[in-house]
Amino acid sequence: MKLTYQPFELALRHPFTIAKFSRTFTPVMLVQLEHGGYTGYGEASMVPYMGESYESATAFLSRVDLSQLKLPFDFAAIVDYLDSLAPGNPAIKAAIDIALHDLEGKVLAKPCWEILGSNLNLMPPTSYTIGIDTPEVVLQKIKEAAGFKAIKVKLGRDNDKELIQIIRSVTDVPVYVDANQGWTDRAQSLDMIYWLQEQGVVLIEQPMAKTDIEGNAWLTANSPLPIIGDEAVQRLADVEKAFGVYHGINVKLMKSAGMYEARQMINKALKLGMKILIGCMSETSCASLAAAALAPQCDWADIDGPFLTTNNPYQMPTLIDGKYQLSMAPGLGLQLK
Secondary structure, eight states, X not given: OEEEEEEEEEEEEEEEEOSSOEEEEEEEEEEEEEETTEEEEEEEEOOGGGXXXXXHHHHHHHHOOGGGOOSSOOHHXXXXXHHHHOSOOHHHHHXXXXXXXXXXXXXXXXXXXXXXXXXXXXXXXXXXXXXXXXXXXXXXXXXXXXXXXXXXXXOOSTTHHHHHHHHHTTOOSOXXXXXXXXXXXXXXXXXXXXXXXXXXXXXXXXXBOTTOHHHHHHHHHHOSSOEEESTTOOSHHHHHHHBTTBSEEEEOHHHHTSHHHHHHHHHHHHHTTOXXXXXXXXXXXXXXXXXXXXXXXXXXXXXXXXXXXXXXXBOOOOEETTEEOOOSSSBTOOOBO
């Protein structure tokens, strides 16, 4: 097994603004694992609030003993091994996991979605994310979202209603709302949720601070819309903690340390009767195709990473009628430029 990697600055089409910060690019580490004439591709998207960096990713990769990554891959054991090297670091762990899944698919001559047991007939449409911005830029972003069958909106500031009204002035597609922990008052939040329901909103992500367990649970108990835990749900152990606090969970490979644990989280949520949104960070086609391989097992998808960037180093994923179209190509189906 041979490991290579390179840092990459993934440039965003627009400055990305949510309730608490804004950025114009995302640091990414592109990873390759070569074995037996095959190459598996992986990616770590290291958004600032998660605390990873090129330095931390490089330090982690330097500790990996490639002899621990043997075919046939025992992903449970590999996850345990990677966790034993250092706590945290979920994105760079995800990069290794994704590359191994891609490699496994190529060795077996099967697509990842088939190996993972997904039914492509159940692929949900993916939403297109619109960050907090001026009315003029929001309208421009809506034009760029043409072809998508759902829009995801970042809320959490004092102009939430204005933003929704702007969107509704030009489109009637379903809207997903992500408050990114930006709401603080329970009663006001519930009033907002009822108003959002009238505007055709489908779900609400992480309305209040992840540490406000009682507040989020109260909203969940009283909300007419599904409340989805995002920042509060990172890895497998968090799914059971989220039960009773949220109606569902947002699974992201960069939080779950990769595809293997993401699938375990999905299975756990299904057993608990919880809804599932599979999401993404600012990502290239690599991690996005990895998430898409699991998307048919989820209720909703928000895998728009490559479409929000200007320098995706791989071929863009194929969307038809707003849905990822995955191929029979082995592994992720990632196409190089």
